[in-house]
Amino acid sequence: MRTKKRNSAHAGGRLPAALGGLLAGYAALAVAELVSAAVRPQASPVLAVGSAAIDRAPAPVKDWAIREFGTNDKLALQLGIVAVLGVIAVALGLLALHSRTAGSTGMAVSGAVGVWAALSRPDATGFADALPSLVGACAGAALLYDLAGRLRARTTGDTASVQNTAPGSRPNKDSLPFTNGLPPADGTREPGWDRRGFVTAALAAAAASTGAGLAGRSLNGDRGSGADASRLGVVLPAAASSAPPLPGGAGMEVPGISPFITPNRDFYRVDTALVVPKVDATAWRLRIHGKGVARERTFTFEDLLGRELIERRITLTCVSNQVGGPYVGNARWIGVRLADLLAECGVRPPSHGGPADQLVARSVDGMTLGTPVEVVMDGRDALLALGMNGEPLPFAHGFPVRMVVPGLYGFVSGCKWIQDIELTTFDAYDTYWVRRGWARTAPVKTQSRIDTPRPFARPRAGGVLVAGVAWAQHRGIDKVEVRVDDGPWRAARLATEDTADTWRQWSLPWQAAPGTHTLTVRATDRTGVAQTPRRTRTIPDGADGWHSVVVTVV
Ligand SMILES: Nc1nc2c(c(=O)[nH]1)N[C@H]1C(S)=C(S)[C@@H](COP(=O)(O)O)O[C@H]1N2
Numbered sequence: 283m284r285t286k287k288r289n290s291a292h293a294g295g296r297l298p299a300a301l302g303g304l305l306a307g308y309a310a311l312a313v314a315e316l317v318s319a320a321v322r323p324q325a326s327p328v329l330a331v332g333s334a335a336i337d338r339a340p341a342p343v344k345d346w347a348i349r350e351f352g353t354n355d356k357l358a359l360q361l362g363i364v365a366v367l368g369v370i371a372v373a374l375g376l377l378a379l380h381s382r383t384a385g386s387t388g389m390a391v392s393g394a395v396g397v398w399a400a401l402s403r404p405d406a407t408g409f410a411d412a413l414p415s416l417v418g419a420c421a422g423a424a425l426l427y428d429l430a431g432r433l434r435a436r437t438t439g440d441t442a443s444v445q446n447t448a449p450g451s452r453p454n455k456d457s458l459p460f461t462n463g464l465p466p467a468d469g470t471r472e473p474g475w476d477r478r479g480f481v482t483a484a485l486a487a488a489a490a491s492t493g494a495g496l497a498g499r500s501l502n503g504d505r506g507s508g509a510d511a512s513r514l515g516v517v518l519p520a521a522a523s524s525a526p527p528l529p530g531g532a533g534m535e536v537p538g539i540s541p542f543i544t545p546n547r548d549f550y551r552v553d554t555a556l557v558v559p560k561v562d563a564t565a566w567r568l569r570i571h572g573k574g575v576a577r578e579r580t581f582t583f584e585d586l587l588g589r590e591l592i593e594r595r596i597t598l599t600c601v602s603n604q605v606g607g608p609y610v611g612n613a614r615w616i617g618v619r620l621a622d623l624l625a626e627c628g629v630r631p632p633s634h635g636g637p638a639d640q641l642v643a644r645s646v647d648g649m650t651l652g653t654p655v656e657v658v659m660d661g662r663d664a665l666l667a668l669g670m671n672g673e674p675l676p677f678a679h680g681f682p683v684r685m686v687v688p689g690l691y692g693f694v695s696g697c698k699w700i701q702d703i704e705l706t707t708f709d710a711y712d713t714y715w716v717r718r719g720w721a722r723t724a725p726v727k728t729q730s731r732i733d734t735p736r737p738f739a740r741p742r743a744g745g746v747l748v749a750g751v752a753w754a755q756h757r758g759i760d761k762v763e764v765r766v767d768d769g770p771w772r773a774a775r776l777a778t779e780d781t782a783d784t785w786r787q788w789s790l791p792w793q794a795a796p797g798t799h800t801l802t803v804r805a806t807d808r809t810g811v812a813q814t815p816r817r818t819r820t821i822p823d824g825a826d827g828w829h830s831v832v833v834t835v836v
């Protein structure tokens with residue numbers, strides 16, 4: 283009985299059922315995309331679930347993703363989510379063959395996950411954020427219910443309907459032979475399901491979903507147009523204090539070495555934003571408030587542009603950079619000296635009796651980064667940067683305004699898309715990364731990297747130039763040494779130092795003998811501390827260890 287009933291439920295077959303599930307899932311996402319255009323692009327289910335996954339991923343998983351996928355980690359995540367949703371949709375389609383209610387309920391429950399993710403985003407603006415997933419899931423559930431109904435149209439699940447499909451059986455009065463009520467004209471054995479109705483409904487749903495999805499995409503795409511226009515309209519004034527001219531010899535002409543200044547398009551990008559926030563500079567505000575802020579202030583972008591600007595070359599590094607990794611870059615930044623702004627607001631560093639030891643920077647996407655107030659106000663060139671390498675900040679690097687603090691890893695200093703600065707204490711507040719096991723304070727560790735030859739390169743025997751970069755921001759690089767296999771350490775030639783806040787290129791000519799060799803580099807900073815050999819993890823405060831490259835000389 284039970285099995286017979288199942289057979290009847292399979293009247294339409296598994297393939298159309300699976301397709302129906304997929305289609306319902308597609309419709310749900312497409313409708314959600316359209317609704318998200320009325321709310322916020324980030325409230326669409328894939329982005330909301332993806333962002334929630336990023337926030338909850340354990341550090342090792344995050345490290346693995348960054349290692350495996352690099353800057354494509356976010357694309358990989360989204361593709362992964364879509365793949366999982368596809369599997370769920372197929373399963374629900376098959377489930378709906380047995381029970382339309384169960385299938386549709388499953389679709390609704392999947393939508394609830396999107397609702398929960400969207401509402402739990404730190405930048406969620408309220409119940410509206412739930413709407414894309416909610417409306418999308420309802421559309422998907424309704425479509426699945428309808429399509430599954432067509433798959434079971436002639437066999438509505440009672441015993442009689444089972445016999446219906448048996449040769450010579452008479453149509454059951456409860457079942458609907460065809461939606462148009464007509465038996466097949468040619469008298470051949472019709473499928474036990476409403477094939478034409480299913481195909482028609484499926485095609486109509488696919489077309490409508492694609493239309494909704496494309497409309498949503500295009501509306502979401504237009505959303506940033508105010509921001510685009512505001513960025514195009516920015517004219518960066520000349521700095522009152524420009525960066526000193528680059529000393530001759532600060533840049534080495536070695537093929538394969540990292541250029542001294544990293545072009546914006548090549549500058550590494552590390553953040554949790556699945557969609558790059560596009561902020562309209564004309565509507566942007568920065569508020570400074572909190573403990574010990576005698577005069578709370580709010581600044582507009584115009585306010586900052588009109589102030590005295592300083593221009594500095596500063597090397598930025600990510601704490602997630604593995605030894606030898608790519609998450610380091612050097613740019614010319616223009617902006618406002620943060621210490622001046624804080625002093626205007628009446629902020630004093632702890633060493634001058636100020637009650638706040640932590641500056642918490644908040645971005646428009648809800649990220650929080652904590653920086654020691656003492657460091658920001660100790661005289662170094664901590665900036666609210668407005669420009670990068672002669673242009674307004676690229677959106678991906680924090681337009682309209684970001685923080686840059688020489689000597690600290692990005693996660694404790696480099697807030698992009700900043701909108702709020704709160705003075706507080708390290709005891710009172712843990713920021714985003716600290717809550718995930720990373721250090722509260724994190725000065726950049728001394729590091730060096732071999733850029734050329736590349737790993738597993740096959741240079742010709744004879745003269746080979748080994749070269750790369752070394753950094754120890756705000757302390758400066760004193761010495762770089764290279765070793766071939768287990769040979770002696772030899773001092774590399776250092777490019778002229780720009781400032782202690784920038785990296786230094788280095789090179790060493792090597793008489794390469796045929797065979798496989800390991801090249802190793804280590805740097806010593808101005809305080810006399812040399813890089814330690816032992817490789818450590820990046821969490822909690824940055825990787826230690828020497829960079830090595832294995833090459834085969836031919
Ligand atoms: N709003 C926001 N700012 C952020 C981050 C982020 O995830 N969100 N990541 C930080 C980290 S970990 C680093 S290393 C730097 C990287 O800056 P870049 O992407 O411009 O190189 O930005 C910092 N600022």
Ligand SMILES: [Mo]
Nearest residue numbers: 600601692693
């Ligand atoms: Mo970072």
